[in-house]
Amino acid sequence: MKKVVAKKKFGQNFLKDRSVLYKIIQSMPNNTNRIVEIGPGLGDLTKELVKYKDVTAYEVDRDLYSILQVEFIKELDSNKFDLILGDVLDQWSLKNSLYDGKYDLIANLPYYIATNIILNALDDNNCENIIVMIQKEVADKFTAKCGEKAYSSLSVITQLLSKEATTLCVVPPISFEPPPKVDSAVIYIQKDLTKSLNNGFKKFLKVCFSQPRKVLLKNLSSVFDKKQLQIIFEEMDIKPTARPHEVDASLYSHIYTKVTNNGRKYSS
Numbered sequence: 691m692k693k694v695v696a697k698k699k700f701g702q703n704f705l706k707d708r709s710v711l712y713k714i715i716q717s718m719p720n721n722t723n724r725i726v727e728i729g730p731g732l733g734d735l736t737k738e739l740v741k742y743k744d745v746t747a748y749e750v751d752r753d754l755y756s757i758l759q760v761e762f763i764k765e766l767d768s769n770k771f772d773l774i775l776g777d778v779l780d781q782w783s784l785k786n787s788l789y790d791g792k793y794d795l796i797a798n799l800p801y802y803i804a805t806n807i808i809l810n811a812l813d814d815n816n817c818e819n820i821i822v823m824i825q826k827e828v829a830d831k832f833t834a835k836c837g838e839k840a841y842s843s844l845s846v847i848t849q850l851l852s853k854e855a856t857t858l859c860v861v862p863p864i865s866f867e868p869p870p871k872v873d874s875a876v877i878y879i880q881k882d883l884t885k886s887l888n889n890g891f892k893k894f895l896k897v898c899f900s901q902p903r904k905v906l907l908k909n910l911s912s913v914f915d916k917k918q919l920q921i922i923f924e925e926m927d928i929k930p931t932a933r934p935h936e937v938d939a940s941l942y943s944h945i946y947t948k949v950t951n952n953g954r955k956y957s958s
């Protein structure tokens with residue numbers, strides 16, 4: 691096979707450390723869901739995944755798509771493997787889901803769109819579990835618990851939509867070819883499919899965490915009436931000096947319900 695030159699614009703860092711591949715495989719949930727892989731690349735992870743389950747993969751790079759078509763000819767013929775050429779975010783805009791039935795997302799994601807991909811997967815009702823490699827800094831934001839430095843709007847969204855969100859392992863740059871500039875991490879999110887969040891609440895969270903080091907009350911006062919907020923905080927026993935990372939995820943839902951019920955529906 692001709693040597694493949696990694697394309698930076700597609701976030702191509704191919705995972706070479708097989709121990710990380712096995713760690714991902716070992717963490718696969720024990721269910722009959724299909725697997726959706728985003729960015730199969732040269733197919734190293736895909737080769738392991740198809741041994742256990744049926745896989746649908748989305749690859750945006752036409753050159754890699756052609757290589758994968760040859761490499762997985764048997765699996766494609768037997769319908770164990772379905773390979774789609776295109777931008778995965780377009781698929782979500784067109785169809786709201788990456789697969790028609792229940793699926794688990796397992797992938798070494800392109801980092802430049804990793805946050806968007808995870809947020810879409812959290813919203814996708816057919817997706818039950820998410821096991822993905824992303825930049826460690828972003829991984830920390832998704833999995834942080836209340837009180838931790840990395841606790842952010844992404845942590846709150848994840849906690850409200852999942853039963854579990856943890857980091858499985860940290861992966862150094864040397865495990866990839868070419869090596870990325872930063873550490874990576876594999877995270878596992880088991881979703882709670884009974885839960886959903888509306889866009890108004892997500893916008894509200896952006897306001898809450900707009901200045902993470904300032905107090906929450908100050909951030910919220912840029913949009914809502916300060917006196918009313920003070921009453922709500924007192925009713926809910928939240929200190930007026932609390933910073934955004936010190937407030938539990940469930941309290942954010944309650945604050946939102948109260949500020950919107952008070953006739954100040956957040957709509958910007």
Ligand code: SAM
Pocket residue numbers: 700701702703704705706728729730731732733734735748749750751754776777778779797798799800801803
């Ligand atoms: N899975 C391979 C591995 O572990 O070595 C490659 C992972 S590499 C970090 C990211 C992959 O995502 C590349 O194959 C890249 O071409 C693909 N990709 C980038 N942007 C994409 C997009 N918008 N839609 C689908 N695939 C994309």
